[in-house]
Amino acid sequence: MNRSGCLSIGDVMKRTLTGLLMGTMFTGLLMGAGSISATAQETVTINGVEAQRVIIAPPKNDLARSIKAGLSNAYTNSTKGSRAYQDAQKIYFFYGARNFEPLWLSQNDNGTIVFSDNALKILDVFEQSYLDGLRPADYLTAEISLSGNFTDPERLAALETAFSAAAVRYAQHAIGGRINPRQVSSEFYQKPNRIDGGEFLLKLANSDAPDQLLRDMSPNHSQFLALKAALASRYQDQGEIEKPVTISNGELLKPGMSDPRVPDLRERLGLSAIENATIYDDELVAAVEQFQKETDLLVDGVVGPATVAALNGGGFATKEDLIANMERWRWMPRDLGEFHVFVNIPEYRLRVMNGDEVTHTTRVVVGKRQFMTPVFSDEIEHVVVNPFWNVPASITRAEIGPQVAKNPGYLAANNMELLSGGRVINASSVDWSTNSINNFRVRQRPGRNNALGSVKFLFPNAHAIYLHDTPSKS
Secondary structure (H helix, E strand, C coil): CCCCCCHHHHHHHHHHHHCCCCCCCCHHHHHHHHCCCCEEEEEECCEEEEEEEECCCCCCCHHHHHHHHHHHHHHCCCCCHHHHHHHHHHHHHHHHHCCCCCCEEECCCCCCCECHHHHHHHHHHHCCHHHHHHCCCCCHHHCHHHHHHCCCCHHHHHHHHHHHHHHHHHHHHHCCCCCEEEEEEEECCCCCCCCCCCHHHHHHCCCCCHHHHHCCCCCCCCHHHHHHHHHHHHHHHHCCCCCCCCCCCCCCCCCCEEEEHHHHHHCCCCCCCCCCEEECCHHHHHHHHHHHHHCCCCCCEEEEEHHHHHHHHEEEEEECHHHHHHHHHHHHCCCCCCEEEEEHHHEECCCCCCCEEHHHHHHCCCCCCCHCECCCCCCCEEEECCCCCCCCCHHHHHHHHHHHHHHCCCCHHCCCCEEEEEEEEEEHHHHCCCCCCCCCCECCCCCCCCCCCCCCECCCCCCCCCEEECCCCC
16 A cells, blocks of 8 residues: 555555466467567577577556556565466566556546446446356456546556456456365365466457457356356346245155155145145155156155255255356366266266257265265266276275175175285185285176176276266166
8 A cells, every 4th residue: 555545556466466367478478469569589598598588668658657667566576486476477578568558548538547448348247247146346346446537657557457357357257266166165176267367368458359258258058057047037036036945854755654844845846735734645746756757856756865955956046056056167177078977966866968968867876974975077088897896995894804704705605806916815715813804805706796787987086986887776
């Protein structure tokens, strides 16, 4: 903060640019600038190594000189090699490539400083960002306001660079989300898309439609677009929308059973109340089965975790629900491939997708709360037919070891074999009074009762996760 109480350009740089401009070395940025005459390059030899030295032409007016001075301060005051240093370096050379002339400010006929036409287009994107599940206040900051009579070059320079930072911030939020997935859950291993701020500023500078360039940063997955349309509808709705009744979790509810949740189920599915209010009768079973069919669940009339989750989540979504799910779609790979497999963990369901068409769907078993299935994306590389099941060491130790100690024939009876150093050995030949199961590896041979079923799909990953069949089809 300077003595006048205004933010200096150095202040703005430190507050708003840190972490925004990463990825491409500044030499590549300057090469992308093409014929801009503000810079030149010459080859020099330093300690016997050829390098490119960048020569920047001096700024031509007070505003440009203020922009250069502020950027230079942010550049030189940063720790060399740090992220802040690289950020400042890139934006310094970006503006240097244009003689440090402003990109977002211009002067009208009476000499008043105003936003450029492209800046006005981008401001409109900022103002409408709530429709994309973003927060206008993240971009329409106090630093980019032209209220009052701005004439001080340093204040104008601070505004200019703050505007650039806001544009880059919007682009990063749109393409990769506002939140780091790992801050939400340690089981979220998604790697959101990241942009190079310097490259993106260059694209904005060279575009006749920078507003569209910013809008195009958001995902174009059909599910994201559906969420966006639903969010727009929520903003258009007048008055309060009554949220449907919530169904509590509980034991599996099967036809004919009595359960205190039955009245809520009847209300949720639009059925009238009856005298024996807690009996799960045929009328309610039929309504549940119809709901299961419509939501692509197993149609069995049993109200279990998946059906309860669908009842509580499928019929109503608040703005916050929609925005949260739009954020999660921003964490997804931009290109899922025309043909891909999608596992919805809380729904216990897998879908094989060809574009936007579901070509196959099936129920899946996922990790329990204490052993949660990690969330990540990868590419299926191998298919194994009639696989062996390599029994995890924890299961070998806790479940199989005690059985083998009592009965060495246990392994053969369960189509399993014992391995030592990669060689199959006879469990009956082992003296289990002096040997521990921990010294061996156990695997189950292919067969009708193999725990992996008849096929498994491999996508090598750090979590040892794969998809497989199962002999238990219930």
